[in-house]
Amino acid sequence: MKQYLHDEDFLKKVKTCLDFNMEQMETETLVRLRRIRHYAMSAGKRSFFVIPDRFYKPAVGLMAVACVIIMCVFLCFRSPEIPNINHMEDMEILSCGDNLGLYEQLDFYSWIAKESRHAG
Amino acid sequence: MQDGDNRMNIFLASVERRAFCMARISAENREDALDIVQDTMFRLVRSYGHKPEKEWHPIFFRILQNRIRDYHRRSRMRRRLQVWVPFLGYNENGQIKDPMDAVQDADALDPMEQAAVRQSVNALEAALRTLSVRQQQVFLLRAWEGMSVKETAFAMKCSEGAVKTHYSRAVHRLRRILEDWEI
Numbered sequence A: 001m002k003q004y005l006h007d008e009d010f011l012k013k014v015k016t017c018l019d020f021n022m023e024q025m026e027t028e029t030l031v032r033l034r035r036i037r038h039y040a041m042s043a044g045k046r047s048f049f050v051i052p053d054r055f056y057k058p059a060v061g062l063m064a065v066a067c068v069i070i071m072c073v074f075l076c077f078r079s080p081e082i083p084n085i086n087h088m089e090d091m092e093i094l095s096c097g098d099n100l101g102l103y104e105q106l107d108f109y110s111w112i113a114k115e116s117r118h119a120g
Numbered sequence B: 001m002q003d004g005d006n007r008m009n010i011f012l013a014s015v016e017r018r019a020f021c022m023a024r025i026s027a028e029n030r031e032d033a034l035d036i037v038q039d040t041m042f043r044l045v046r047s048y049g050h051k052p053e054k055e056w057h058p059i060f061f062r063i064l065q066n067r068i069r070d071y072h073r074r075s076r077m078r079r080r081l082q083v084w085v086p087f088l089g090y091n092e093n094g095q096i097k098d099p100m101d102a103v104q105d106a107d108a109l110d111p112m113e114q115a116a117v118r119q120s121v122n123a124l125e126a127a128l129r130t131l132s133v134r135q136q137q138v139f140l141l142r143a144w145e146g147m148s149v150k151e152t153a154f155a156m157k158c159s160e161g162a163v164k165t166h167y168s169r170a171v172h173r174l175r176r177i178l179e180d181w182e183i
Helices: A002-024 A025-045 A053-077 A087-094 A099-103 A106-119 B002-027 B030-048 B053-086 B112-127 B135-144 B151-154 B159-178
Strands: none
Touching: A002 B002, A002 B112, A002 B159, A025 B002, A025 B030, A099 A106, B002 B030, B002 B053, B002 B112, B002 B135, B030 B053, B053 B135, B053 B151, B112 B135, B112 B151, B112 B159, B135 B151, B135 B159, B151 B159
């Protein structure tokens, strides 16, 4: 009991001493503390959507890995480029049994026809 | 929302000086202590501002204790680095050397006068610094901040039994060191 009262007295003295120390704080420190508080208030409010720090880095990492995987999958498994087959006329020409020489000279014949029309 | 901000501002104003003193006793450096307090305030506002007001106090001190522990962890790492890379500009406390530290403050009180006034405070702070970080934190939260064992356990992220043990050891050690101490 005596020890307890002794401790109580000691702790009271410690508290008084610490309070005194706090009251004697330099003006510069007080000003900086006030500035820090205003900064914390304004900076804290600015971050509307808050992700806790412990989740932030893993989340960013996971997102980056997911993006890389998606890109790889897209590049590896995309279907090979199929040539645009809208040249049905070409196919018809190739499939019919006509002499291909006629078609090879088709541009020349067209030119002659055009020239003769102009001349006429 | 404006009212909430105002209440948060009042709360932070009510704890800032005490938090700074705790950080300074532990960090032994004003700039580091200010950094610790700033980080603590910022985290409280950003992550716990939406919590009920009565929860701010224990959460604030929990964040503060975490920041102080982080600070000591980083300091230990710096000291280890200094062994391998001695040309890094750290002093014996693991803090970066600042040439301005060597310049005397012209506005400061006379050293003798200052020493007379602050003798007991310095003795107490020196004694507190001889405690382990955990004992120091428990002691300051219990004896100065007036937190209960349960609140201290929450702030320290440890069991109530551990708080009692740390507190008891801290009190006994301080009493032994400050045997003839007077204020």
